[in-house]
Amino acid sequence: xxxxxxxxxxxxxxxxxxxxxxxxxxxxxxxxxxxxxxxxxxxxxxxxxxxxxxxxxxxxxxxxxxxxxxxxxxxxxxxxxxxxxxxxxxxxxxxxxxxxxxxxxxxxxxxxxxxxxxxxxxxxxxxxxxxxxxxxxxxxxxxxxxxxxxxxxxxxxxxxxxxxxxxxxxxxxxxxxxxxxxxxxxxxxxxxxxxxxxxxxxxxxxxxxxxxxxxxxxxxxxxxxxxxxxxxxxxxxxxxxxxxxxxxxxxxxxxxxxxxxxxxxxxxxxxxxxxxxxxxxxxxxxxxxxxxxxxxxxxxxxxxxxxxxxxxxxxxxxxxxxxxxxxxxxxxxxxxxxxxxxxxxxxxxxxxxxxxxxxxxxxxxxxxxxxxxxxxxxxxxxxxxx
Amino acid sequence: xxxxxxxxxxxxxxxxxxxxxxxxxxxxxxxxxxxxxxxxxxxxxxxxxxxxxxxxxxxxxxxxxxxxxxxxxxxxxxxxxxxxxxxxxxxxxxxxxxxxxxxxxxxxxxxxxxxxxxxxxxxxxxxxxxxxxxxxx
Numbered sequence: 001x002x003x004x005x006x007x008x009x010x011x012x013x014x015x016x017x018x019x020x021x022x023x024x025x026x027x028x029x030x031x032x033x034x035x036x037x038x039x040x041x042x043x044x045x046x047x048x049x050x051x052x053x054x055x056x057x058x059x060x061x062x063x064x065x066x067x068x069x070x071x072x073x074x075x076x077x078x079x080x081x082x083x084x085x086x087x088x089x090x091x092x093x094x095x096x097x098x099x100x101x102x103x104x105x106x107x108x109x110x111x112x113x114x115x116x117x118x119x120x121x122x123x124x125x126x127x128x129x130x131x132x133x134x135x136x137x138x139x140x141x142x143x144x145x146x147x148x149x150x151x152x153x154x155x156x157x158x159x160x161x162x163x164x165x166x167x168x169x170x171x172x173x174x175x176x177x178x179x180x181x182x183x184x185x186x187x188x189x190x191x192x193x194x195x196x197x198x199x200x201x202x203x204x205x206x207x208x209x210x211x212x213x214x215x216x217x218x219x220x221x222x223x224x225x226x227x228x229x230x231x232x233x234x235x236x237x238x239x240x241x242x243x244x245x246x247x248x249x250x251x252x253x254x255x256x257x258x259x260x261x262x263x264x265x266x267x268x269x270x271x272x273x274x275x276x277x278x279x280x281x282x283x284x285x286x287x288x289x290x291x292x293x294x295x296x297x298x299x300x301x302x303x304x305x306x307x308x309x310x311x312x313x314x315x316x317x318x319x320x321x322x323x324x325x326x327x328x329x330x331x332x333x334x335x336x337x338x339x340x341x342x343x344x345x346x347x348x349x350x351x352x353x354x355x356x357x358x359x360x361x362x363x364x365x366x367x368x369x370x371x372x373x374x375x376x377x378x379x380x381x382x383x384x385x386x
Numbered sequence: 387x388x389x390x391x392x393x394x395x396x397x398x399x400x401x402x403x404x405x406x407x408x409x410x411x412x413x414x415x416x417x418x419x420x421x422x423x424x425x426x427x428x429x430x431x432x433x434x435x436x437x438x439x440x441x442x443x444x445x446x447x448x449x450x451x452x453x454x455x456x457x458x459x460x461x462x463x464x465x466x467x468x469x470x471x472x473x474x475x476x477x478x479x480x481x482x483x484x485x486x487x488x489x490x491x492x493x494x495x496x497x498x499x500x501x502x503x504x505x506x507x508x509x510x511x512x513x514x515x516x517x518x519x520x521x522x523x
Contacts, residue, residue: 180478180500181395187501188401195405195504213397259394259443 018095018114021102024072026052026065029109038095038116040088057084057092071101072108082117094121163355167282170289171228178224178256182217189213240272241280243316243385247309250281254288261295262304269311271385279359283368286352287320287379294324294377315366316385319378326372335370387411387516388428390435392421392452393476394444398502402439405504409517410437418447422455425471429463437516438473439507440494449475453493471495472514476502 012019018035022028028046036043039055046055053061060083070076078100085093099112189210196202244267251265273280288305295303300323308319327335336357360368366383389410393399399414406412413435415421421440428434438456442449453473460470475497495514498506511517 184478184501185395185397185401187503188398188405191504192401192404199408259445260448 015113018116019112020052020114021109021111022052023107023109026068026110028052035114038093038114039085055085057086060084067099068110071099071110074101077101082121085114094118159354166352166355170285175224175228178228179221182221185217186214189217238274238276241275241277243267243269243271243273243318243383244309246277246280247284247307247318250284251288251307253281254285258292258305260303261292262302263307264304265307265309267307267309269309269316269385271311271316273316273364273383273385275364275383279363283356283359283381284318284320286356290352291320291322291324291377295322298324300324311385314384314386315382318381318383320381321373321378322376324376326375327370327377329372332370332372336368387436388433389413389437389439390415390421390424390428391439392416392418392444392449393439393441395441398441402502402507405507406437409511416444418444418449418452420446421452422447422459425456426459429459434460434463434469435471437511438471439498440473440475442475442477449477457493472510472516474498474510476500 012030012032015032015034018038019030019032020028020035021030028048028051031043031046033043036046053065056064064083067079067081071079078098080096080098082094082096085095087093094117095114096117097112097114099110102109102111193202193207193210196206247267248265251263255263288307291305295305302323304323306319306321308321310317310319336353357368360366360381360383364383366381368382369380371378371380387410389406389412391399391402391406391412391414393402393414394416396416399416403412403414413424415424418440421438425435425438440449440453444452447455453475456471456473472495473493475494476499477497478500496510498510508517
């Protein structure tokens with residue numbers, strides 16, 4: 001062996017990468033242990049006899065031979081590529097090759113180094129599969145999210161719909177309540193005319209008195225409808241509301257239905273809020289109605305509702321407190337849930353407080369809280385103000 | 387016949403008085419508390435009210451409570467069945483359940499749903515023997 005040959009063997013025999021040398025007929029002149037072991041052989045099993053091509057996957061052969069020919073012809077000096085080798089057991093081994101052309105005494109040889117990239121390829125393959133899996137999951141996830149969103153929207157729509165019916169019901173009930181007294185008066189006035197006529201005491205003054213009375217009551221009844229329509233009409237544009245006056249007006253409107261309850265308003269925020277008057281009305285009436293119902297149901301001796309409006313740190317605060325004994329602790333966490341109602345099925349829709357919270361949070365950028373205080377419940381609505 | 391009308395709406399009170407003027411000596415009040423006081427005083431004087439019209443929703447004391455107290459006061463005087471006052475509650479439709487409860491307890495004699503009809507008042511008085519058919523207008 002020449003010095004060069006000794007050097008070459010020392011370097012390559014124990015190299016961690018595979019090293020090979022093949023002649024122009026593609027016969028293996030030399031392989032080191034690492035290259036032979038990659039395909040399950042000992043170096044002596046391959047050197048001298050074996051065609052290099054028998055160690056290559058059939059599908060890669062035409063590409064490789066073309067590659068070799070180009071290098072032997074001097075068209076390309078070196079190549080770097082990946083291909084598939086065949087293990088002695090028949091399994092495929094993915095390899096990466098750095099190959100170049102050598103000249104030895106006028107003879108052209110192909111030399112190169114190879115590394116086994118099976119695990120890297122496998123890892124890459126796994127990565128691709130995982131990516132595909134994730135993409136698929138993403139697609140189904142998007143679909144599932146879309147489905148859930150659609151279901152949720154439908155529920156929301158139904159709740160809004162029911163809420164509109166509930167509001168309509170409240171309006172009709174409110175009008176009915178307001179009309180009861182004038183209907184009684186109208187009935188009596190008309191009968192008074194009949195009775196007076198029957199008794200022969202129907203004077204012009206009597207006639208005038210009762211005609212006027214009747215017309216006044218009709219006027220009042222008509223006004224009631226207008227008031228309710230005004231309070232429940234749909235508004236689209238946000239307006240500036242002077243909170244103290246608005247709360248006083250709403251409580252005043254409510255007071256006509258609660259003659260027996262002591263109702264006090266202490267509004268001193270001197271602040272404006274942005275919102276819809278009908279929504280403010282709806283949320284306050286909802287809480288006030290609940291308070292009234294609780295006071296009536298529990299037959300409280302001196303029923304009272306206190307409303308206070310204050311402001312601090314850019315937030316206006318409306319407090320509504322009653323003395324009806326408070327909300328049972330086992331339900332206090334659920335009273336803002338949709339369709340939760342402590343009242344019986346006929347009177348409670350379970351939407352009042354849910355809608356109240358929805359309006360306060362979504363339309364007014366505020367929040368609502370409830371707590372039991374000394375002798376009743378206290379609702380606190382906080383809304384940004386200026 | 388003596389009649390007591392408890393009704394917080396002035397016009398309704400006046401009209402009831404107007405309707406009943408030909409049949410009874412009438413006292414009218416605007417709350418349950420005063421009604422109970424008059425009812426009690428009348429019994430003490432030995433001139434009890436034969437006919438009482440009680441509204442349900444009234445300030446100071448509502449009709450239900452007034453009714454209960456009137457019957458308690460009346461029981462102390464141990465009246466004969468025919469001497470017990472005819473007490474009629476007047477109510478709007480929304481208080482009908484309360485009314486039926488009072489009827490079941492036997493406290494009130496009967497009830498009238500508002501708007502109170504003159505003919506119904508007369509019918510109730512006739513039904514409980516306070517007036518005869520000949521007396522009706």
